[in-house]
Amino acid sequence: MMDVGALYDAAANAGLLTRAVIGSTEVMVDFRAPDEDVLDGLGVSRNHTIRYPVSRLPGLAAGNTLEIAGQTYRVREITAMGDGTEARASLTLL
Numbered sequence: 001m002m003d004v005g006a007l008y009d010a011a012a013n014a015g016l017l018t019r020a021v022i023g024s025t026e027v028m029v030d031f032r033a034p035d036e037d038v039l040d041g042l043g044v045s046r047n048h049t050i051r052y053p054v055s056r057l058p059g060l061a062a063g064n065t066l067e068i069a070g071q072t073y074r075v076r077e078i079t080a081m082g083d084g085t086e087a088r089a090s091l092t093l094l
Helices: 004-013
Strands: 018-022 025-032 035-038 043-046 048-053 065-068 071-081 086-093
Antiparallel strands (some): 018 025, 018 065, 025 048, 035 043, 048 086
């Protein structure tokens, strides 16, 4: 079984991840901000999320704030992925 942290290190070295700052901690995360049509096409919503190794942000919780690319986000919820070594956090742009 591959270590999820090693996978994220390889992705970061390939330039596929984005730096996130949470308090005094910097971590490379998989940041997503896809556009999504809402209200039957009358509007566009952005569902901001990050995926990250839990071992690198063990204390991340709903209500925390973080900065990505100069923007501040609040964590709405955390969802464990797979065997629990990786998580996805849903974010709200502040």
